[in-house]
Amino acid sequence: MVDDYEPWRRFVSSAVQRSPELQVVGEASDGIGAVQKAGDLQPDLILLDIGLPELNGIEAARQIRNLSPDSKIIFITENRAPEIAREALRTGGSGYLIKSAAGSELFQAIDAVLGGRRFVTNGLAGLIETDEPPLSEKTIAPRDNHQATTLHEVEFYSDDAAFVDAFACGIKAALKAGNPVVVIATQPHRSAILERLQADQVNVNAAIENGDYRAGDPSDTLLAIMEGDMPDPALCTKVVHALVRRACNGRGQHARVAIFGECAPTLLADGNVEAAVRLEHLWEDATKRCQADTLCGYLWSAFPEKENNPVFKRICAAHASSTECN
Numbered sequence: 001m002v003d004d005y006e007p008w009r010r011f012v013s014s015a016v017q018r019s020p021e022l023q024v025v026g027e028a029s030d031g032i033g034a035v036q037k038a039g040d041l042q043p044d045l046i047l048l049d050i051g052l053p054e055l056n057g058i059e060a061a062r063q064i065r066n067l068s069p070d071s072k073i074i075f076i077t078e079n080r081a082p083e084i085a086r087e088a089l090r091t092g093g094s095g096y097l098i099k100s101a102a103g104s105e106l107f108q109a110i111d112a113v114l115g116g117r118r119f120v121t122n123g124l125a126g127l128i129e130t131d132e133p134p135l136s137e138k139t140i141a142p143r144d145n146h147q148a149t150t151l152h153e154v155e156f157y158s159d160d161a162a163f164v165d166a167f168a169c170g171i172k173a174a175l176k177a178g179n180p181v182v183v184i185a186t187q188p189h190r191s192a193i194l195e196r197l198q199a200d201q202v203n204v205n206a207a208i209e210n211g212d213y214r215a216g217d218p219s220d221t222l223l224a225i226m227e228g229d230m231p232d233p234a235l236c237t238k239v240v241h242a243l244v245r246r247a248c249n250g251r252g253q254h255a256r257v258a259i260f261g262e263c264a265p266t267l268l269a270d271g272n273v274e275a276a277v278r279l280e281h282l283w284e285d286a287t288k289r290c291q292a293d294t295l296c297g298y299l300w301s302a303f304p305e306k307e308n309n310p311v312f313k314r315i316c317a318a319h320a321s322s323t324e325c326n
Contacts, residue, residue: 001027002034002057003049003076004158005306008099012047012076015106022110031055039067045114050077050088053158056165058084061091072113076102079166081151081295083173083258085124095119151293152284154319156300156312163297164189167260168196170295174258175207180247183215184261185297190215211249218266225263229272231279240286257292264315265298273311280318 001016001024003009013024026041028034031052038046046064050057061073074095075088085096094113097105098121105121112119157163167185171193174181183190197204207213224239225231247257264283267276280296287294296319303309 001047002029002031002052002060003047004029004052004162007306012102012106016047016110019107029053031057031060034060035063035067038064038071042068043071045110046071046073047076048073048093050075050079050084050169051155051157051162051166053162053165056162056169058088058091058169059165061088061093065092074109074113074119076106078153079155079170080124080153081170081173081293082124083177083179084170085120087169087173087176089118089120096124097121098123150288150291152287152296152319153294154280154296154298154315156298156303158300160189160192160299163299164192164196167295167297168193168200170258171213171260172197172200172202175202175212177256179256179258180212180249181207181214182243182247182257182259182261183213184218184221184259184263185215186262186266187217189262190217211247214243214247218261218263221261221263222266225279226275230275231282233282233285236279236282237286237289240283240292241290244287244290244292257290259287259292259294260297261294262297264296265302268298268302268311268315277311277314277318280315284318 001009001013003012006029009027009029013027016022017024025043026037028037032054034046034048034052035055048057048061052060057075057077064071064073073093074097075093076097076099078099080098088096095109095118097109097119101121109119109121155166157166167183167189171181171183183193185193194204204213221239225236227235243259244257264276264279267279283294298315300306303312306312
């Protein structure tokens, strides 16, 4: 069982061990620990989060495949992006389960995977062709803006390293899929994301030159959106549509833009809770209109009581694809 949030590990381990046929033989709280324990224990099954510190779950799975090739892997995450799910399953993962569905689907996933079948959580199964070739080897057909479902997701990270790791993983998958990327992150995060992408041999310089990778600071975006202490609906729509239009870069209206941002988290860090929640709702509306996908990244340090924090619950409620978050 691998997850950086101890109460979640305790919950899943307790549920699993109620089955007489299952036993939890080890736990890890980061990707490096997961790789080490998998090599030592050679478990039949690994329940693996994606947004892990030190080494994200997808990279950890790649290394685990070499050290413990007979171990089956079920990714358990709140990340609902089809691109991430495809990439996770291509590492050799046998299952992909959304955390908020674990109460009803956990044992379905375990039974399927231990029985030699692949499991994909409800809501994603129809969006993922798990036997398709790697993203780099195929052409992604543009989706019709009037039919495609937009994603407005939120993830919570234990530290800056986990934040950078998760964003870099998502950006890499989006670029591989041929989708333009917009990154709105603080300067330290932007620099670390670039370093991580370059370390993963992503040709970021070419993506920047082609206009496929655009990055900016949250303070600049917020300056254009805010009217006093609160985000203005008309200004937010204008700014989001301008970001998407520039990112499309002459591709036409069917280009699928992936936005990775921390504008609302910046407002929250400044103590402006109402503005942060309001911006998440406005961003949801604006991106639906122009068919852009967004991942919002928060640090757990902003929520002292974690899931019991009322602000945490309001932030989750503002994201259409998140009910519980990791």
